Amino acid sequence: MAVGSDHRQRTPRRRRVAASDPLRKTGWQVRQSVVDAVKEAVQEGAAESQNAFVEQAITAALQELRRKRVYEAYARAASDPAFMKQMRSVTEAFEPASGDGLSRPE
Numbered sequence: 001m002a003v004g005s006d007h008r009q010r011t012p013r014r015r016r017v018a019a020s021d022p023l024r025k026t027g028w029q030v031r032q033s034v035v036d037a038v039k040e041a042v043q044e045g046a047a048e049s050q051n052a053f054v055e056q057a058i059t060a061a062l063q064e065l066r067r068k069r070v071y072e073a074y075a076r077a078a079s080d081p082a083f084m085k086q087m088r089s090v091t092e093a094f095e096p097a098s099g100d101g102l103s104r105p106e
C-alpha cells in the first residue's frame with residue numbers, strides 16, 4: 001500500500017431517516033426463496049441493502065393500495081346520482097370561466 005493512501009474500507013451509505021420517522025426493527029418472517037431473491041437483487045444493484053430493497057418493495061405495495069382505494073372511491077362517486085348532479089352543477093357554473101386566460105390579447 002502506498003504511503004499516504006487511504007486504507008480504510010468504504011462502508012455503504014446509510015439511508016437518512018427523518019427524526020419523525022425512525023427506523024424500527026420488525027419480526028416479520030418470509031420464505032427462504034424470498035430471502036434468496038432479495039439478496040440476489042441487492043447483489044445486482046437493485047438497492048443499497050436488503051433492508052432498503054424490502055422497504056422500497058413495501059412502500060411500492062402501499063402506494064398501489066392507496067391508488068386502488070382512491071380509484072374505488074372515484075368509481076363509487078361516479079355511480080352516486082346526487083354527487084354527479086352536484087358535479088354537473090359545479091361544472092356548469094364554471095363554464096363561463098373555462099376559457100379565461102387561454103385567448104391571446106389582440
